[in-house]
Amino acid sequence: GALTARDRVGIQDFVLLDETTEVAVISNLKKRFSKDLIYTYIGTLIVSVNPYKDLDIYSKKQMDVYMGVNFFELPPHIYALADNAYHTMLTEFNNHFILISGESGAGKTEASKKILQYYAVSCPSTTLMNTVRDKMLMSNPVLEAFGNAKTLKNDNSSRFGKYMDIQFDSQGDAVGGHILNYLLEKSRVVHQNHGERNFHVFYQLVEGGSDDLLTQLGLERDVQHYYYLTQGECAIVSSINDKNDWKSVKNALQVIEFDETNTNHLFRVVASVLHLGNVHFDPDSKGHALLKNNTELNWVSDFPSQLLGVDANSLKEGLTFRKIEAKTEQVLSPFTIDHAIYVRDALAKAIYGQTFTWLVNRINESMENKDSSRKTVIGLLDIYGFEVFYVNSFEQFCINYCNEKLQQLFIQLTLKAEQEEYEAEGIEWEPVQFFNNKIICDLVEEKHRGIISILDEECLRPGDATDLTFLERLEEKMGNHPHFVTHKLADKMTRKTLERGDFRLLHYAGEVTYCVVGKLDKNNDLLYRNITNLVCQSKNTIVRECFSAVDTTNKRRPETVATQFKNSLQKLTEMLMAKEAWYIRCLKSNESKQPGQFDEALIRHQVKYLGLMEHLRVRRAGFAYRRKYEDFLKRYKPLCPATWPHWRGIPADGVELLVQHLGYLPDEYKMGRTKIFIRHPRTLYATEDAYEKCKHDLATKIETCWRGAQARKEKEKILMTTACNRAKNDKLIKTLIYP
Numbered sequence: 001g002a003l004t005a006r007d008r009v010g011i012q013d014f015v016l017l018d019e020t021t022e023v024a025v026i027s028n029l030k031k032r033f034s035k036d037l038i039y040t041y042i043g044t045l046i047v048s049v050n051p052y053k054d055l056d057i058y059s060k061k062q063m064d065v066y067m068g069v070n071f072f073e074l075p076p077h078i079y080a081l082a083d084n085a086y087h088t089m090l091t092e093f094n095n096h097f098i099l100i101s102g103e104s105g106a107g108k109t110e111a112s113k114k115i116l117q118y119y120a121v122s123c124p125s126t127t128l129m130n131t132v133r134d135k136m137l138m139s140n141p142v143l144e145a146f147g148n149a150k151t152l153k154n155d156n157s158s159r160f161g162k163y164m165d166i167q168f169d170s171q172g173d174a175v176g177g178h179i180l181n182y183l184l185e186k187s188r189v190v191h192q193n194h195g196e197r198n199f200h201v202f203y204q205l206v207e208g209g210s211d212d213l214l215t216q217l218g219l220e221r222d223v224q225h226y227y228y229l230t231q232g233e234c235a236i237v238s239s240i241n242d243k244n245d246w247k248s249v250k251n252a253l254q255v256i257e258f259d260e261t262n263t264n265h266l267f268r269v270v271a272s273v274l275h276l277g278n279v280h281f282d283p284d285s286k287g288h289a290l291l292k293n294n295t296e297l298n299w300v301s302d303f304p305s306q307l308l309g310v311d312a313n314s315l316k317e318g319l320t321f322r323k324i325e326a327k328t329e330q331v332l333s334p335f336t337i338d339h340a341i342y343v344r345d346a347l348a349k350a351i352y353g354q355t356f357t358w359l360v361n362r363i364n365e366s367m368e369n370k371d372s373s374r375k376t377v378i379g380l381l382d383i384y385g386f387e388v389f390y391v392n393s394f395e396q397f398c399i400n401y402c403n404e405k406l407q408q409l410f411i412q413l414t415l416k417a418e419q420e421e422y423e424a425e426g427i428e429w430e431p432v433q434f435f436n437n438k439i440i441c442d443l444v445e446e447k448h449r450g451i452i453s454i455l456d457e458e459c460l461r462p463g464d465a466t467d468l469t470f471l472e473r474l475e476e477k478m479g480n481h482p483h484f485v486t487h488k489l490a491d492k493m494t495r496k497t498l499e500r501g502d503f504r505l506l507h508y509a510g511e512v513t514y515c516v517v518g519k520l521d522k523n524n525d526l527l528y529r530n531i532t533n534l535v536c537q538s539k540n541t542i543v544r545e546c547f548s549a550v551d552t553t554n555k556r557r558p559e560t561v562a563t564q565f566k567n568s569l570q571k572l573t574e575m576l577m578a579k580e581a582w583y584i585r586c587l588k589s590n591e592s593k594q595p596g597q598f599d600e601a602l603i604r605h606q607v608k609y610l611g612l613m614e615h616l617r618v619r620r621a622g623f624a625y626r627r628k629y630e631d632f633l634k635r636y637k638p639l640c641p642a643t644w645p646h647w648r649g650i651p652a653d654g655v656e657l658l659v660q661h662l663g664y665l666p667d668e669y670k671m672g673r674t675k676i677f678i679r680h681p682r683t684l685y686a687t688e689d690a691y692e693k694c695k696h697d698l699a700t701k702i703e704t705c706w707r708g709a710q711a712r713k714e715k716e717k718i719l720m721t722t723a724c725n726r727a728k729n730d731k732l733i734k735t736l737i738y739p
Ligand SMILES: Nc1ncnc2c1ncn2[C@@H]1O[C@H](COP(=O)(O)OP(=O)(O)OP(=O)(O)O)[C@@H](O)[C@H]1O
Pocket: 050, 051, 052, 053, 054, 055, 102, 103, 104, 105, 106, 107, 108, 109, 110, 111, 154, 156, 157, 158, 159, 384, 586
């Protein structure tokens, strides 16, 4: 009864669409979007379209509506999913995760914040829980300051992948939290494309830091002064208030219990990166790099080394010379200017990247629950979607690989869950037709033979490995793989679309062309040993802690970036495999961030890259719909005289009578141990229609009776009956309207 006419625009669940074509899916999304209905289901998965305007659907009142209500009885909402995951966790005492995916600007971070807020409001709480809750909520502004940046697509774009566990005790209280971070886009620290900014925190510090703090850190209150802040030529953005955000960050740091020393050291690290960016070089007569003697850059007052807590001369030496250790002596080999810039930038990236991880660890300590009683968790995974626009990005390759893994996880989890459910219900397993992308995951990650292994081998082997030798190795090993092609391997037609330095992967969601230039360097992420040794001894505790774990002996075979990423993804998928999955797929409605605009081409593209059609096919394959006998009976019993108003026998028998009365053919449904399985959504859809009509007829009937009674002055009679009779009357009306 809570569904209003507005909520009935289009179809609320794609599983119920008559035809599962891309055209039908997009037209349904469009219809709903035009009425500000941004959420639509595919079974229990939510598709969300970014409205780019504030909708009045996230109030406390709305939260109350969704608390404890069956998933399909209210209009699709992110709260319905949050609530269902929570209640299933409580009743079944098991672990869950919510995977939020979509391209940049599609609304992933907003969705995950809304879920956190929902739990903050709806879960029971005590003072202790409030503290944990506040810390969880407050970790957001801090992580956003350090991990988000303005990009062309999103003024507050998360430049890292994030997984957050919310831990609940058996009462359903939120008692702790834990965050895992993935692949921060470190390259942004030293370089930003036109129209983009560095991470927010740098601008916040320069704009919002007190005069005293800036003096201490040797900073000018002028973002234009810093090379690392101005490459995108948009340091000041109207939609961002750095000064205010700085206040929120400082406040949040207090909530997550950062003491003065830690806070101070953290700001010093941020400032040191800005100073490092302003270190420039001049060539000497042989073209070797010399530090530019420019007082304005503060190098003279030694700010970079002071803030980093390292010896100034050693840092200067480390930025201009490579130390080569021969058997008995050390030889200093001077850098060219390009090389010196490379080393400076590598240091800035390493410091920032390590500090980010350090920050996540501190936040985790503050949210840690030390009580050892058993907890269940709901994990929120906000992870970058497929990127297809920027060729030549190493990060993009990793991101797309991550999406392949998550698609594989979805396939395994959904099919595994299906199969298990069929077995538990004693129903014969019917193979589902779908594309299994395991072949592509293997292509990327297989030991010794996958792209990452080959990249590693090229990075680590002695001799003159280059990006092009890497490409040649790929061609040798992948030669006739159906999902891999290069200029050399391609047929005539395809060759025209490929450069010589490109390779193309046929991802499950489409083709992406990658350029090999720079792959080796990015994968090595090299920081020279004398610099690493230096920062390991830093007087700044954060810097020291960050680098103390780095292996400077070079004895072990070092792990490259792609391998580290592969391993962390492996751990993540293993952890997720043991949990129950919920999905939110976020779509961007238009590129110009405007409300009310539904760009069909853009939506079609995302529907494809998010694998929505694939998802829909898997959900509809086999038996698309199933429900416990009791629930099925409770809802549809008015549709059959034998079950109305009460069925007193075994629920399964009642359901069988009911569906036979409705004309279900033997092939259209199966009776499991506890549930009825319905093959086509259309069948259920017809039953839903009949139910709605019946409900409407009953309501009309009751109203007519009531009016009739009124006419015969029987209203008074009813009102005069005893309290007991009245209660009975109410109950009768209730059963008639809400059977
Ligand atoms: N449910 C929503 N209601 C209103 N506006 C929204 C909603 N979701 C997103 N937006 C708008 O879109 C912007 C981008 O959303 P968000 O930052 O969540 O994207 P994202 O998918 O996390 O992007 P990225 O991958 O770049 O971090 C938000 O700043 C907000 O203005």
